[in-house]
Each structure stands twice: as structure tokens, then as C-alpha cells.
Amino acid sequence: PLRGKHDERSLVFADLTQEEYLQVQQYMLTQKDLNISINQITKPSQNFLFLIDLSLPKKAEALSYLDGKGSKPRREATVVVFHGTKGYIKEYVVGPLPKPNTHRDVTLERYKTELPINARTVTIGEYALLFKFLTAEVFSKLGKLLKESFDVDKDKMLDIFEQMPRGVRSGDRKTWVSFFRDRSGLYIHPVGFEVLVNHESVKEQEWKVERLFYNGDYFDTVEQLRQKYEEGSVKKIVYKELPDYGSLKPRTKPLQIGPQLFYAEGKRFSVSKNHVLYLDWSFAFGLSSLTGMRVFDVRFKGERIIYELSVQEAMSVYGSLTPGMMLTKFLDSSIGIGRFAHELVRGVDCPHEATFVDTYRYIDAPGPIRYRNSICIFEHNMGQPLRRHFSDFFHNSYGGMVNSALVFRTITAIGNYDYMWDFIFYQTGSVEAKVHATGYISSSYLVEGNLKFGHQVADKVLGNIHTHFINFKVDLDVSGMKNVFQTKDMEYVNMTLPWMPDHHAKVPQLVEKQLKTEKEAALRHNTKTPRYLHIASNKTNRWGHQRSYRLQVYSFAGDHLPESEAEERSMSWARYKVAITKHKDLEQTSSSLYSQNNIWNPAVDFSKYIEDNESIDNEDLVAWVTAGFLHIPHAEDIPNTVTVGNGGGVLLRPHNYFDEDPSIHSADAVYFSPG
């Protein structure tokens, strides 16, 4: 039996439907002056409709509607067009849906700057040209080398994996393309050959090879490499057959299946459209093609606790002696995190009993695409008590309850890595946002000196050291929108014992502070931070304490890129474990679609949100939380990194928000006493 009712108002946060995508696409195509192509292999020199995604309503309007005070906000789409003919990118807002009839260029409003065309994501159209270019300019000219070194020819090619950023300064679009054996798990089969392609021009005729890297040496031109190879003046790589160590094929037959989950009396949660009910919880959800999964209007016993909880960015900085990876800094939302939320496998990615939801996306494609079973929702038995007490002093009794919680999950396979994203809803009123990494590591060819950057994990293969930083947006509204940012910690104070005045003792005391400006509340990594961080209300609970939610961050993050580096501005959110800003509709994300390819001059520099140092005293606050881990790859990362130990996240816990633990009212509670 469900508590509460589904609420169709959650649809203000729903992703666009297939029909809506098509309507927007049609509308854009009828704007003849924009001259837009929707062809999958549109060239960079043309105008390409890259993305259609929900344009989120303004918070005030959404709340007013949700709370029954205002009308339904106008439903609109964001459309991103790569204007190859003009040399810029534009973002349009198109609406109202259904039946859009207007569009508005919002580029300047959103980013306060024009977006140069080279800030764009590499599209499938551009990749097609790049493959063509590599075939014509590299492969066709190095037949002997490729055959002898890698055993490839026109029937059997190498795979490619690109390194980013593409250059060293704004405007650059020079990509080190690394080559890998054509196998599953190609990412751990580097061959020691990399090519620097300059594809700055939108005209592919102007592209050129700027440098080549082969077995540790650099060459200025394909011709130079070819010549030196043929005259025998390069260290040659001699092809060698290798076992298929990247394969995920089982080496053993299934013997006896492991523990399974089952719902003896049916599901205790319900999913209707984009609205979820689970015991005392309700929330709306969506999946942005760019930033990934998100929930809105999260309520517990009917009271809104979180306006928005969303994935923002996944970033990695790599180290290597090989040229591509030496500079590699991946910013995944520029490629699209949600874009890669593929089908989840029952019994592995989610329990068999989970509810699976399809999603529809429109990104770098000629039309909307359906992604079957790309979200899963299930209640899980965590295998431990949520709380319990056994007593045989004075009173013999036992009370407890098992920890069953709702998991909302997507897994995004962005190239080599698979990130598993979980939002977990506990019966205590806590919500957890977690990420775990699995999939293949990125690797490089083991040239001399490269062992300073990682460990060897296979024949001639180095698993490269790298960081993982993940950013979550946590827009808690604790007992209303007006909140403060509070910290709590301990401190030993010297006390005289009242019953023994000549004796002193150091006694722990509670230290509470309120941080009142954005700069104060931007808590950097590697600084001593108070142990308890709270978004609090000035309203109090029954015992007179400010109602609050605590942010408990789980992270094993490595060092953030030094701010002296030009690329750092695109990832400035990663400076902070937690940063608190005053909510603004125009500060929707900590990163952007343009951060990767214009990394030196990003459309969104998160640190700017803080630079105006606004008051955060009794304002609508947003917490931006960064978790991550340092990854020093090791043999056990072959074939795949495992989830155990490779993750991070944040637990949002009620702290004097309630008057007592709400799980005391759970029907799962168990109690025994003698007689």
C-alpha cells in the first residue's frame, strides 16, 4: 500500500518526450534563415542542430506551481546549434511546448560571452571526417610500418581514443589521437602510436598532421616517420600476438547463482511518469543529456527537503610521458554524461526486481533516440540493521529494524569508464548521492620513463595515474528556502573539576559557527574544514535547535590541478570540497558543454559564482559538493576497475530537522521483550 499520491506537477521537471523533441526539431528546421542541418554527418562547416534538452523552469515559477499558488510554468526546450557557417555556437530557448512558436537566442544571457565554434563538442560528423582524414593522411602512407608494428592493413584497423583538451590555448583544436588494438577493451591495448591532428578549421580540407609519436620518438611529418622507419633509424615496434586480457567473457561456467533479492509482498514504491513514491518519500526525476541524472522536489512526509539534487560534472586529470595523455583532462559533461546512460542489465547492474524506465534523448543525432531501461529504481535490503538495541541491563528487550532503502540509478559508459550513479533514499530521512567507477582504465604505451606515471598492468601497457573529481549540486531547502550555512566541530577546553578545584581536565566542547558569505563558505581541499557542515533554517525543532541537514562527504580525492594552469578555470568547482552559493536560476550548472573544448576560456567558470561574495545569511542556498578519488592503476584494474573502494559521494542527513528519528514510525520496526 502506497502512502501519498503521484503528482503530475512533477512533469515540469520531465525530460522532453519523443513528440516534443520532434516538434522542436521541426520548429528549428522551419527557421530557414538559420539554415540548420539535422543530418547525422553534418560537416563542421555547416550548421548543426546538436542538442535539444529540457530548459528547466525558473525555480520561483516552479515552486509557485508546485505549491498550488501559480500557474504551470511555460514549458521550453534548450536548443544548441553549432553554426559552422558563422563560426559560433548559439543556444536558443524554444517554446512553448507543445507547439513551439518562438525561439530566443539566450547565449549571452546564459554565458555573458559569445561561444566560438571551436568550443563545440566533436560530433559524429566531425569524427567521420577525422577517420577519413587519418585513413588518407596517415594509414595509407604508413602501410609497411602499420603492418609490421601492429599487424593492421586495410581490412583490419586500429581503434582510436582521443586525448583532451585539444591544444594549449583558446582557439586550439589540435588533438592527439592515440591508437589501440581493435579489441574489446581497446583502452588497455595502446600500441605506442599517436598522431597530433590540427582540425581547427571548420573546413576539413585545411586539417593537417602536426606531429607523430611512435615508440617514444617524435616525428614532424608522416613522411619523416615513414622515411626513418624504412631506413631503419627508428626503434621499431615489432607486432606480437597477445592474449585477449581485456575480454570480459566469463572464464568459468555459471555454477550456482548467488543471493537474489525478492519482494515477497510486492513493491513498496511506485513510479508514474517521472514521479516516484516510496514510503514517506516522493520526488520527480529527469536525465539531462549533458549533466546526467537529477531529482527535484524531494519530499519526506510531504515536506520538501531538496529542490534539486543533480550530477554536474565528472573530471579526470591524467599523468603520462606519452604526448596525448600528458595533458589529458577530461570534462565529461562536455561530451554528455546523461547521453551515455545506456540499458541496464537485470541481475547485474540492478536487481531483477527493479523497475526500469526508458529515457529519450536528442544529442548529436538526427532525431530523438529511445534508451530502453536506462534508469532503474529498486528497494534494496542493505543487509544490516538501520538501528537496533539489545538490552539485558535493567530491562530485557530488543528493538530494531532492517535497513531497506530506495535506490535510483543510472550507469553512464563514457568511453572507457562506466560511472554508476546512485541516489539513495533512507527511512531515516537521509538521502545519499554516490558515484562508483568501473569499466576500463585509460592506458598508454610503456615507453621508457613512463613508469613514473603509473604501474605496468599488461605487456607494454602502463595504467596511468589520474584523479577523479565528481561534482554534485545539492539545492536543499530546509524548512523553506531561506537558509544559513552552519558548521559544527569539537574543541578540547580546559576545565576545572567543580568537585576538585585543584584538578583540570581537557574536555571536548561543541563549536558552532555560521559562515555568512560565499567566500567564507568555499571550503578548499587540503584545508582543515569543520567536521560537520549544515544547511540550516532559522526555524527550530521542538528542542529549540535550528533545523538542518548535514552534508557528510565521502571522498578520497587526489590533488586538484594547480590554479596556475590555464585549464584550471574550467574545473574551478573542484577546488572546493563544498562551496555554498546563493541560488540563481542563471547559475544552473557548475560546468558547461563548452568547458572541454574551450577549457582555457570557459563559458562557465564556477569560481565566478563565488567571486561576488554574496551574503548567504538567510538566503536560498545551493551546496556544490565535490567527491572523488586518486586512482593509481594496478594489475587488478585489468580487465576492469571494480566498484569496491572506487567511489565517493555525499550523505545528506537530518540533524535536528526532526524532533526524533522518523524511522521510529516505520512499519518495518521489530520489537521483542520477554513475556
Add this chain to the structure above:
Amino acid sequence: PLRGKHDERSLVFADLTQEEYLQVQQYMLTQKDLNISINQITKPSQNFLFLIDLSLPKKAEALSYLDGKGSKPRREATVVVFHGTKGYIKEYVVGPLPKPNTHRDVTLERYKTELPINARTVTIGEYALLFKFLTAEVFSKLGKLLKESFDVDKDKMLDIFEQMPRGVRSGDRKTWVSFFRDRSGLYIHPVGFEVLVNHESVKEQEWKVERLFYNGDYFDTVEQLRQKYEEGSVKKIVYKELPDYGSLKPRTKPLQIGPQLFYAEGKRFSVSKNHVLYLDWSFAFGLSSLTGMRVFDVRFKGERIIYELSVQEAMSVYGSLTPGMMLTKFLDSSIGIGRFAHELVRGVDCPHEATFVDTYRYIDAPGPIRYRNSICIFEHNMGQPLRRHFSDFFHNSYGGMVNSALVFRTITAIGNYDYMWDFIFYQTGSVEAKVHATGYISSSYLVEGNLKFGHQVADKVLGNIHTHFINFKVDLDVSGMKNVFQTKDMEYVNMTLPWMPDHHAKVPQLVEKQLKTEKEAALRHNTKTPRYLHIASNKTNRWGHQRSYRLQVYSFAGDHLPESEAEERSMSWARYKVAITKHKDLEQTSSSLYSQNNIWNPAVDFSKYIEDNESIDNEDLVAWVTAGFLHIPHAEDIPNTVTVGNGGGVLLRPHNYFDEDPSIHSADAVYFSPG
């Protein structure tokens, strides 16, 4: 179908059987010169057989036997006698079992010091006298006050909870006894009345009340309080009926049961005596009455990885304005952690399908006691993939496997708190040791000024700030006993781009170090510690890297007690996140039975293990790991602290120990590819 066979040699680590306890007890009773009592309410002035527990074999002897090279080590028991008649405590080793015929005083060998009688744990015998004393000296004299303030009389009493340590210097045994309403969850019903009892003398006739605390004021004698109360010159507490907010009774009827675990094809693990087999894992286990659960000879695919993994100590330091809790520092192994491993409840504490094991203990009792179902062992579906990768670039395929792991659990309810202890065995070769806290917080009466030490959580009740520190002993033997301690981390180094020599970039590099002495390898809290800590072998894996296990510590610990405090020496293990020592049989534990009651001059001061600063280069190493969390109680700790977010632990992960991830050989692996 099980892999491997059970091995009876694991019995060298088995707890004593009921028969063995009785044999040792009988043997001790026949030593007439020792004049020992086994009466449950033996008086402090008499000689009491407090404890019988397994005396662990020497590691060299055990290994030689386990590895088929030596004979079975002599089986022996440790016996602790509180010699009230002599004023000291003795530890004896009694053996061989079965049929012991000798005993040996090992006190000096083990502790290098005599053990004064007041270092002893308060026994049930002493408690009986304390209750009697309080009735005669306090209750019977304060009838009016007790009735008016607390509504108690001779038929309806207050409960007590003692604070520790018992005084401020060695030899002290002066206990602040705090009074609580007689309800389940008494710990959160303090009444504002505390009495300082001097019970230093083993003769209860010499005990006295030294001070009283009532509603914030101190009184020298019972008579003084009585008199001032009657003349109306004290602030009176007026009894008030309060709701039963500490009750764990469900407030709701069960509606629909939550998710359950089931083994569709039976258990994939087996427990025989004290030996467990699970897929590639095997291990022996035991439960010490003092330190709690432990496993030995942990092997993966037949190769020993861990010689011993054990709980060592659970410590808490409290802050308060009230006299008892002002000084409170609990060291649970002095009361007995394993002692309180009670029956686990199916479906709450462990899944229904778990295997439950009975244990037998002999501590502060007239004979051995059976604790039914006090250990549980189960395989759990963790609700997430252990690893997975989905690919639609170049190769369409999916490979993954669900994370099923074996959990070995006890829950120890030591007074107010319940600690849940988990050792988890993963299919990746990782082992995790975790602890979560639940049960009741300790609380104090809300006198003026007390809010500096916590938050109010109920009517006139303060939840007091405190730390939780937990110590684990991790005796990894990585590819043999001779190991080194290695650290790994990252560092940004400035590099010139070889293809662009005028351009520099900061690139992450791997930094490896070996710490060669115990002092170097004693890693303090609040110091910057390398992110990766490894117990490594000089033997290498296939790729030439030292085989190692990494210790990944999860902790939210508060500040450790300053070393200036006399009490700190008893808990000096808590100075360090991780400390590495050279293994010694005589350095079996980081704490001792005597740490609580002789806290100022402890029998075991862990820091001494490090003081001789021995070489840890290619030696048998032991890692002592401290995890914990700062607990600032809040309304949601009522009635019970919840496990979610309140824990810590350590994950032991293979790192270049294998040549690839061993889970690739799991029969749970799943693979799909198109066609």
C-alpha cells in the same frame, strides 16, 4: 558446490569449548593455595576467577602447524584472577588442554609490571555491593527528595549508569554514578542526580559517598543535600510524567514486508566448526570475550593473505558540564567487547538466510555461558555491479558481474551502544573491516551551561558530544611474512611538452616511498598522510611490481585526547590513523583489560610498541588501524542512533598482488554481445 575443503587445523584459533572452560575452571579450583571463588557475587575482598579465554598460540608455532611443517601447538587458556585478598591481579596460562595440569603466572611476562587490584573491571559481585551501598547510604536517606523529584520509592527505583574512568590518578576508584529513569532506553532519561562513590577499598565497609550532584549543584554529603532540600535552599527538580520516547516499540503495524534475500540454489559458503569456506576464500574465526571478533589464516585461492584481522578496542571521550560525563572516557575492551555479543535477530541484524553460530564465553560468571546465534555469516547481494562495462564504440558488448560478498558479523551491545562489526570478503580479493554504531546515545541532564557540550534531544536531556575511535589489528602477510611498508601518492611536476618546447604543463606523477622504521610509519591524525598505504612484499607480480595490499581507511574521527592528559596513555593507539609495527607475540593487543580502571598507568601503552623504533624493512609487519567518527548527537539520535553514516573501517585491497583482477574468474560473470 564448494571449492576447497574445511581444515581442522583452524581449531588452533578456536575459542575454548564449554568442556575446556570447565576443565580450566576445575583445575584452578584445585589449586588450593590460590583460594579462588567462582561465585557470581564474589566480593572484591575475595579472590575471583574473572576470565577464562583462549591463549593464542605463538605465530611461528601456529604457522608451522598450519603449513604442515610442525606439530600442533599446545592448547592453553588464559585465566585472570582478581586476588582481592592480596591486592593484585594475576594472569595465568593454564594447559595443556584438554586436561590441564600446569599453570604459570604470566603477568610480568605480558605486562612488565604488576597489576594492582584496582585496575580490575567492576564485577557483578562489586555491582551488587554498590547497589546495596547506594540503597543504604543514599536512597534510604533521601526518601522525600527522591519521591518528589523522581517519583521513586522503595518499590520503584532509579537505574544507574556509571561514568569512567573512576577518578583522576592511579589507584583511584571513585565513580560518579548517574541516575536514570527506570525505563527501556534509560540512557536517554537522566534525572539530574549523580553520586560520587569512593570504592577504592576492597572492603565495602570502607566505601563512602564523597560528593553529590543534584540539579546543577554540588553537595558534600547526603545529609547536606537532605537538609538543604528540606529547608528549600536548593533548586528543586519537580517530577514530571514524560512520554516514553526511548521505547523501540513499533508505532505502526507491519504492512508489507520489505525486500528479502534468498539463495535460490543454496548457500555458496560453508561453516564447519570455526572454519569458513566461501568461493575462493577460507578463514578461521573466533570471538574473544575482551576484544571481540577476529579471523585468522585468511586465504584466497589457497594463499594466506592475512594472519590475523581483529577488533582491538572501542573508545569514546565525552564532554559535559555534569560531573560524571565531564571526564568520561570509555575503553570497552576493559569491560569486554566480545562479552556482549548477544543473539542476532533474523531478518533485522542479519538476513533470514544467514548461518548463525553459537559462542561460549567465560567472563564474570560462575561458569561458561552459551550465547546462541551470536555470530552470523551470510552472502549478500550488494545491489550493485562489482564491475561492468558497456561498449558501443568499435565493439558492441556488455560484460559485468554483480557484487556478492560474504559478511561475517557480530553485534556487541555494550551498555547503551550497539556496535555492529563486519568483516566482508569480496570476490576481488578485498577484505573490509567495518564498524557501525547504533543503540542509545549517552546523555546528561540539561543543567545551565550544558548546551556547550551537545544538543538538547528531549525534555531536559542533553545528547553529549563525544568521539568514537575503533582500533583494528591487521596482520597481513603479503606473499609470506617478510614485508615492507610502502606509500604512494601523486605530485604535480612541471614538464616541458616535447612537441612544443616553449610550453610547460603541470602533470601528475606517481610518488612512491618506503617507510623503514616504526616511528616513520606511525601516521598521526591531522597530519598529511600519503593517500595510498601498502603492506608490500619484495616479491613482484607478473609486471614487475611489488605485490601488495593497500589499506584504505574510512574515518570521520574527531580529535584525539591531547597527550598532555594522564589518561591518554591508555589510548595511545588512537593517535595514529595507521601505525606499523614489527610483529611480536607479546604485542598481541593494542589495549588491555586493565586500561579502563588503571587508565593513568596502563598495562599496555601502545605507543611503547613504537618507541623502540624497530626496523620494518622486510619484517613481519602488523598494521594497527584506527577509524572512528565525531558524534554530535541530535534529535534524530532519539530513540536510537542509526547505522547510516555512523561508522568507519578499513578496506584491504590487492594492489599488484595479482596479475589481474581475480573476479574475472568468477562464475558470476555475465557477458553479452550482439549475434
